[in-house]
Amino acid sequence: MNGPLIVQSDRTILLESAHPDASEAAIAIAPFAQLTRTPEHVHTYAITPLGLWNARASGHDAESVVDTLLEFSKYPVPHEVLLDVVDIMDRFGVLTLSSSPVHGLVLASANPELLDDLAEQPEMSGMLGARIDRSTITVHPSERGELKHRLLKLGHPVADHAGYVDGEAHQIVLSDDTHAGKWHLRDYQQRAVDAFMSGESGVVVLPCGAGKTVVGAATMASVGTTTLILVTNSVSAQQWKSELLRRTSLSPEEIGEYSGAVKEIRPVTIATYQVLTTRRKGSYLHLELLDARDWGLVIYDEVHLLPAPVFRLTASLQARRRLGLTATLVREDGREDEVFSLIGPKQFEAPWKEIERAGYIAQATCHEVRVRLDSGSRIAYARAAGEDRYRLAACTDAKVPVVEELVADHPNAQVLVIGQYLDQLEELGAALGAPVLTGQTPLSERTRLFDAFRAGEVRVLVVSKVANFSVDLPEASVAIQVSGSFGSRQEEAQRLGRILRPKAHAEPATFYTVVAADTVDEQFAAHRRRFLTEQGYAYTIRNHPFED
């Protein structure tokens, strides 16, 4: 035994990244262990029930997992971990959902006593139908998703073999170099598509800038059906549309937009989460969209942001293939299990640093700059309470000269200044002489500003959280974060993602976060940066004024 893995009794795995067998071991454990941290020397993975069930769903059995752990382990593996692995994995498949030509959707189990128990559970009421025999019970088709979710909560994952509807066929061809185009799918993108197609539903995890949209387009081409794409906002919707036009054979007439302003339903329809969750008098106004066509594929962009109502609506879409795209499965609301049961298991993940080493995303350095509040602000801060404290600290005037200094340090770079509070952004915009783009900015103005920024006509752009997601600004190489959504780790990752698009001259990207020292701003910043440090991004931390 002298492998690169150290298996801990708390079900975490430490991987020595410098070990000669580290890459092989990482590939071997990837199907069942969730990568949680990738700092420079020792990476950490977690063995979770969801991860093990993910592996089981994709064809790995307990024996192979145990063998992998024993093969690559540096020390003996705690026996209780191995017992847990076998026990947890054996639970998957005890319950199966399948389609019966006679009874429709049925839940079956080789363990009739388990079915007896479940049928008695109050959580199951209204979902299960008539008992066919001791080991089979009918399921109301509309409850397929909710049933899976509730059973998962009870510790009994369901193997869903009920299959998917093919949906309305619609030919989509990629315009890559195999089809006379000038680009090609990257290796990891192809692997992501293959993994999805073998599992038919699930989530693909790729870093910002690694081409998740392309993976979506390639998947659409593989499935070849009408597709509903759910995105975070209308800017993102437009970017999806332009990307699909660029990457596929789809024409503008084949792509519809379903948002607050436009309600087009076409073979490929892009809708925002917001419109889908719009309610009046307690009922959702746009539910008909889900049944407007016989969708063969539903794509969820930024699945970590999927609002709770969309989860509930998604429960009724279980008969359709579902692809979730995200940079991180970390959800601030802890609904990872709903992603598993309602969208599907994680089908593919590529670590950020791996993509960076391959040159597909820019190298980035991260810096935290701390400023001290002046005496007056400190007194006001001490007297404030709750959210006001964070706001006072995050919006301190002391940050303005620091941001000016940082912008001046990068005279030739395209700089994004990102913040949470509009008055702070306005103040910074005025100080920097830069345009400010927020949620209140009209769509046409937003588009104009983004275009001007891409063209280099605008060097510094001050943006609110509307630019957190799905905005392609490949020329941005410096981001300065001045405030955020408290301790949101995924927001920090998304903001870094704004500058990770590979640069024309391979310049590295620089990410600054300016925080008020000795305040909750500093504490939130420490929490926010955890995701990226665990992904291998090293932060330097400096006090302002700088000594050097």
Add this chain to the structure above:
Amino acid sequence: MPQLISFAAWLARAEESWFTALCTARRDLMRADITTLGGVAAAAASRAGVAAGLEALSVPHLRAAHRAAVATRVDPAVPASALGADEAVLAELLRLGLMWPAQDSAVDTPLAAPAFRIHSEAVGLLPTSAADRAADIAWLHSARPQQVSPTRIAHSLLENAQAAAAGGVVGEVLSVLDAFDDAPASQLTSGGVGKRDMQLRARATGLDYSKAVFLTELAGQAGLLGVGGKDIDPQWLPTVAYDSFLDLDRAEAHSRLLHTWLMGTVDTTHVLAGRTGRGERIHSLSSAAGGARLNPYAGFPSSLPQLPYLKHLVLAELAETAEGPARAQAGATQAGASTQPTGVPGVDSQPAGTLPAAAEDGWAIPDAELFARLQWKRPLAAALSRATVDQLLREAQALGLVSSPLAHPEQHALTAIGRRVAADLRVAMRAAPAPAGYDPGLVEVSDRVRGLVTELLPALQTSVLVQSDLTAVATGPVDPRLHAELDNIADVDTRGQGTVYRFTADSISRALRTGMSVADVHELIARVSSTGVPQPLRFLIDEAAAKLRRVQVAPARSVLVVDDPSDLEPLLADPQLLAAGLNRVSTTVAVAAVPQDRLASLLEAAGQPTLRHHATAGPPPRAARTRASAAVTRRSLLVPEKDLPHHIRGLLHARSAAASGSADSPLGILDVLREAAAAGSTVAVTVVGADGRRSRFPLRPVQVTTGRVRGIREAGGRATEVALGISRIASAEPLGDDR
């Protein structure tokens, strides 16, 4: 009606081989203070002697003894046909001195005797009344357990499990001790640690509650945790033994824990439930606190400490399970005659030490099967319950003695370490004085076990990998001294085979507060890091130190504050206040070196003392007291093994000289009274009254049990039932057959 013979008479007249067999089987009767045959007979017939014999019985033997005890309530001569026992069972009961032929005529052919007798004490010890028998007594009705084919466990899996456990348990015990060191738990007035305190420590160590309780008990029994602190609030703290434990070779440390476990008398299931089987409250560490009520010998068979005995039984049974398939593999020639059962339950005639100790597959049996077998072989083992056996298996697994097949966690088999421990115990227990084959004094962990463990344990890590995410990782079992240093400046994130330490502003500040300087922290990390010190960590340390410096607490016994700076100058210059040791810290504040009362008296008219500060320093406190009493060691008059042949020869020689005990020795008195009770005859007893006066009168004993004799006293034509304490009876002599 034929004349009944007493047990002493049977011993005197039986063939020498029977007497020798008894002496060999009943080592508990071979005592330096018993040198006559009568003494041996009386000791065997005593309540303790009978109990010791009964506790060695398996279900078939016990049922035969029970039938005899029930029948003897009516007639002391129990027909052989009423026993429902075959010759082997009878032979065993005779060999253990529990039964003997009822008539003189059968002395030469005891196994063919038409009737047998059993000691009267068995009537009281066994459930012989109708009410007793109506209770749910498992061994009265249980069926012989079905033989289940054991499940094979691959050698590699067993080796992995034992190695992980052997290394892990030492680290986990150290983690528990760390938790008590970091946050000492107050001692309950009843002696132990409260449940909430234990839950907090379980959370701090990342262990599940039941395992934390087990490890805490283990640490307590090993003397690593004790009571210290202030008398007004005694706390559980690591003892000075903990500091030396840190320096032990890890195999030695494992050996220490293993020995402690084998000797441990606390049933963890009781601690987890908060109550003993008899309903007494029990907490974690109650035993280590010297809880007087926690009698390790409590239970029916009072001659053995229950938990250690049960652990021995579990290991022995699992060893026997492993032997079957191993023998089958080894071939019939090796299996031959030497492996035939001796007829003594649970004691196999396989030569000790012949078990292979390593490099072979394991054979697991279901826990339910193990429990059923133990119930069949040792039905009177008082601690034997399914929950306790399950818990012992979990504990044995934590120590690396047993493991289970991955698909069958409810089955267990011995690992190589477990097999070696079981084999060593079996060898040692051949010299056990009790007929049940167990003596806690003979338990030890051999060098061979230590050797096995040594081979399994990886080298200790003396450096860590320090990373930019403010963690340091020891990629292996960490040297305890290094761990202690790092634990001082970082929080433990995860622990196990490797340890992840996380540096935080709080952890650095904590280190600085306990007296380390910034330079010390930098030096420590640079010294133990094999990867340098990343900038964020250097920043964190400096920033934490700067924050600490920003607001400082000065050591002062009192503080002097004035509103007007001009008031302070005269006070500082006043020679009468020199004794106060005033020292200006700002324009309006000075600190004094005397308490505020003293300063006030010195100042007389001026001065406003407001704050008092305490400097914190010094080494962590250590417990002064460990366990209050030894749990299982007892003084013994037993004849040593080497002197046994000589002792038996002496008894044989004395056998012809006296057929019964002296009528005025306590054991002799009991023998006379029991025989009279069995025969319905009258004896003359001399009783010493409370005032010291002696009186002699005839008594027809009816029942002799639990230190008292109940009988009929006839005087003046009236028959009166009396009950006398045996201790009051100075002598007892038969008056002849008056039936």
